[in-house]
Amino acid sequence: MSKRTRKISYLGFFLSIALICSYIESLIPFSIGIPGIKLGLTNIVVVMMMYVVGDKEALLVSILRMLLVGFMFGNAFSIVYSLSGGLLSFLIMFLLKKTNRLHYITVSIYGGVFHNIGQIIMASLIVENYKVTYYIPVLIVAGVITGTIIGIVSSEVIYRMQKMKFEIS
Amino acid sequence: MRKKMGKADFFMLGLLAVVFVLVLVFFWQFESKDGEKVVVSLNGETYGVYDLHKYRKVSVKVKNKTINVIEIKNGKAFMKYATCPDKLCEKQKAISKENETIVCLPNKVIVTIKGAEDSKKSTSNKNNRDDNVIDSISN
Numbered sequence: 001m002s003k004r005t006r007k008i009s010y011l012g013f014f015l016s017i018a019l020i021c022s023y024i025e026s027l028i029p030f031s032i033g034i035p036g037i038k039l040g041l042t043n044i045v046v047v048m049m050m051y052v053v054g055d056k057e058a059l060l061v062s063i064l065r066m067l068l069v070g071f072m073f074g075n076a077f078s079i080v081y082s083l084s085g086g087l088l089s090f091l092i093m094f095l096l097k098k099t100n101r102l103h104y105i106t107v108s109i110y111g112g113v114f115h116n117i118g119q120i121i122m123a124s125l126i127v128e129n130y131k132v133t134y135y136i137p138v139l140i141v142a143g144v145i146t147g148t149i150i151g152i153v154s155s156e157v158i159y160r161m162q163k164m165k166f167e168i169s
Numbered sequence: 170m171r172k173k174m175g176k177a178d179f180f181m182l183g184l185l186a187v188v189f190v191l192v193l194v195f196f197w198q199f200e201s202k203d204g205e206k207v208v209v210s211l212n213g214e215t216y217g218v219y220d221l222h223k224y225r226k227v228s229v230k231v232k233n234k235t236i237n238v239i240e241i242k243n244g245k246a247f248m249k250y251a252t253c254p255d256k257l258c259e260k261q262k263a264i265s266k267e268n269e270t271i272v273c274l275p276n277k278v279i280v281t282i283k284g285a286e287d288s289k290k291s292t293s294n295k296n297n298r299d300d301n302v303i304d305s306i307s308n
Contacts, residue, residue: 096181101177106174140188140189
């Protein structure tokens with residue numbers, strides 16, 4: 001199998017895992033009446049890919065996942081919301097990862113918090129009402145909780161993939 | 170080898186905690202005060218202004234038919250009765266703080282709490298529209 005084929009098939013595989021995570025997440029009734037709070041299972045895939053595969057590939061899978069989920073289960077608005085959250089979260093995680101001194105869990109916590117903040121910023125722009133920013137304290141707490149869970153799971157996944165010397169190409 | 174959390178991690182998490190406390194303090198500054206007046210509006214126009222601290226039942230009538238009953242009791246206002254089919258407004262919690270609202274969309278009735286100073290102003294249409302948008306998002 002050529003390296004290129006191997007890479008393409010692995011990226012498709014990771015994308016499908018991310019899609020399944022989104023689907024499972026939609027089955028879990030985790031919402032507690034506050035818009036924008038989600039467990040963010042797919043962030044496991046994104047964090048893992050950032051460390052094990054590469055930043056570019058992680059970004060690609062993340063964006064494709066958001067678009068596909070939006071087309072399948074959501075609408076134009078849900079795509080805009082998840083893109084704004086996902087891209088801001090990715091940017092912050094990318095910068096923190098670049099320092100090379102932080103644990104996966106810390107990176108993931110920041111990712112969770114900024115995912116929520118990105119969505120609420122977009123919501124306040126769309127609604128043209130800044131009252132929604134009152135959610136920010138709640139969203140920070142929620143982001144820390146979900147980010148910790150996702151970070152612990154991701155670090156276990158990364159540890160195992162490094163142990164089996166996973167390489168994408 | 171499993172990675173362990175180091176100094177840099179605790180620094181970043183501490184930073185997050187500090188930012189969180191700052192945000193909380195910032196919002197406490199703007200925390201809403203207890204309101205004084207209940208403003209009921211129908212079709213975007215003020216229907217009536219009532220004292221929040223006096224017991225009273227307000228019936229909103231259109232062509233002599235009562236469409237909504239708002240009860241004001243112990244400094245709180247809530248929708249006692251509504252003719253709308255979904256009864257969402259009846260399920261909303263009692264409101265008492267400034268700028269809190271109960272919206273009955275089908276009947277176009279909006280109940281807003283106002284402070285002592287700005288109770289004479291009717292609720293502007295723009296604000297009402299935004300509140301409705303927020304409701305539809307949270308649903």
